[in-house]
Amino acid sequence: MSNLSGTLYVVATPIGNLQDLSPRAQAVLREVTLIVAEDTRHSRHLLTHFGINTPLQSLHEHNEHQMTPILLQRLQTGNNLALISDAGTPLISDPGRYLLEMAHTQAITVVPIPGPSALVSALSVAGFPADRFVFEGFLPAKASARQQQLNHLAPEQRTLVFYEAPHRILDCIQDMKQIWGEQRQAAVIKELTKCFETVYRSTLADIFAWLSAQPERQKGEFVIVVQGAPPLDTKTLDLNTQRIFNLLRQDLPLKQAAQLTSEITGISKNTLYNFGLGK
Structure with a gap:
């Protein structure tokens, strides 16, 4: 050189x-x-x-x-x-x-x-933990692929950040509230540093209603910041998850059983591993 x-x-x-x-x-x-x-x-x-x-x-x-x-x-x-x-x-x-x-x-x-940076600017005003976060960029445009990705992210406990286009913002928030729950806290931040800059933080259900109420609210470039999932109490895993895990555990090592159960249910493999240890 x-x-x-x-x-x-x-x-x-x-x-x-x-x-x-x-x-x-x-x-x-x-x-x-x-x-x-x-x-x-x-x-x-x-x-x-x-x-x-x-x-x-x-x-x-x-x-x-x-x-x-x-x-x-x-x-x-x-x-x-x-x-x-x-x-x-x-x-x-x-x-x-x-x-x-x-x-x-x-x-x-x-x-x-x-x-x-829209990513950093949105994180700085959303009011959710920013010391550990996950940036997912744009979710898939097709509904089935988007829903699959949101299901995969369901147990993520870190703050989640997404970019979204105006013509998909309603569908995206709709999928989030159906998969992650209507009461999950989030913020939609649009048109950062521009004349119509808006930061709206509430539950996913309320954000969907707010966006739906006035079509002009759906215009602009969006950053979505979503509060991470609450930690799962291993003692309150649903019975179906416990059944799947226990069946796999009969023939597989603990780590592998936790991994496969996580892929089936979307629950964190660490949570399932701790469940297997009796924690």
Whole structure:
């Protein structure tokens, strides 16, 4: 690897309010040779606002394998590049992972330029534990696959965070309240940093009713933050779960019986393992 290799900057851009583009981010975007963007038309508006005239190159899911070797060649010959997404911190449900992965394998210096993130911003205002959380990105668009994923996440005790599109927000909340229970606490956060920014926290049942009451509430980009499941008391496992576990336990080691019962029932394998130990 040549000592002349350039640097790949991963630059966070505003998720709504243009004032959130940091002075450091502006300086980097002015000084690099090329800005790699998810949608050059979208990003050009942002750059024009700040008087930044750096050339743009698109990088998205349909061309990243084709473009990555070309971009790596530019980095290897001393050019500094910046990677941005349409909004927020790159690679959080955005393309670019393959470029980053290949840059690391080529020992190219990668530097984060931190800034806005819908994920972190939503967590900071939802009021649920944020020291341990699970980010699931966008749930599957098809109802059956979405419901299957929500069933899989049912025993998760950490705070859960999702992104959701406006045309699926009602169906998503409906599935959540049916699978996780109407009284599970959650927050829907929409249009972060924009004029119609809204944070609404309540039960899943009330959130569904609130969204349904006025169609305009279903518009915008959503982050859903859901309180984790309460810890299961191993002494109150339902009789069907106990029956399944005990039948498997007759022929399998404790760990394997707990794993299989978890796959069947959706209950945490650790909870079932503790049940098997008599805790």
